[in-house]
Amino acid sequence: MPLPATFDALLFDMDGTLIDSTPCVERIWRQWGAEVEIDVEDLMAHMHGVRGVDTIARFAPHRDLQTEFEKLLQRELTDLDGTVTITGIRERLAELGHVRHAIVTSAPKVIAETRLDYCRLALPPVQVYGEDVAHGKPHPDPYQRGAALLGVAPGNCLAFEDAPNGIRSAKAAGMTVIALATSHSRDELAEADAVIEDWHALRFVPGPDGRVLVAWEAA
Structure with a gap:
């Protein structure tokens, strides 16, 4: 996947992406x-x-x-024992500023809020939970809803996922996808546009227009 690249919005899965439960x-x-x-x-x-x-x-x-x-x-x-944040996520979220971003998770709202609170991660401005859509991942509904709530075209969004079903959901919605190899092997995540080990691989640079430049950390 060629980086740096600029996107209108970022959409994050939760488990295996923001946190590891x-x-x-x-x-x-x-x-x-x-x-x-x-x-x-x-x-x-x-x-x-x-x-x-x-x-x-x-x-x-x-x-x-x-x-x-x-x-x-x-x-x-x-039972939240063992739930932790994914390495580097606090630094990346701190870089976002006013960039449009959302959480798109298969978890029910009450579980998502409980886990994020346990890990002391703030909820993003827009959230899509399992009960918010008629069809869950791998159907495109969750990511299509996330883009609509953010007011952006799916094709201008970057999604972050850790599971094949999530990747398929975001790709079916028309988004670029970067996968984290936290719960699945790189081979299992091959449908993503790129695969990273953790959040230290990337950096986010907000622009004055509200868009965000996503680059490799070494770039």
């Missing part, structure tokens, strides 16, 4: 998978970047969706 999330979902007697490893391979309700519906159609969702929701609200 993998230890607690996988602990909770492994426990749930065992309880409902499904293939836990298959569940782990396909749950990242997808709304919880969609995962439940796919893997446990024999269970009551709302009951299982509420059970998992309560566990994720109370």
Whole structure:
């Protein structure tokens, strides 16, 4: 991906992008998978970047969706042990100033707010949560909504993701995507326009017009 490049807005996934809650999330979902007697490893391979309700519906159609969702929701609200920020994200967010940016996450609002507060990260001005769209990632709905709320064309946006389903969602919406290799291998993230290890790889330079220059840190 050729950088530096200028974008009208930046859109960030949450888990694996801003924060890493993998230890607690996988602990909770492994426990749930065992309880409902499904293939836990298959569940782990396909749950990242997808709304919880969609995962439940796919893997446990024999269970009551709302009951299982509420059970998992309560566990994720109370078990935050091991949740940390992704290396370098505080520095990058501090560079944004008045740049238009949003969070686009598959998590419900209450979980997203709880995790970000736990990590002491402020919410961006615009948020898109799992319950805000009819179709979750990998459908383009979440990122299309984010661009609309920001008042920018999707083609002028840069999205940051960590999971194949999230990459597909942003690409289907027409956005450029940089992936972080935090929860998946580089090979699994090949659909992204570029892959980085953490936020130290980039820098953001806001412009007087509200747009942002994104460059490699070494550039």
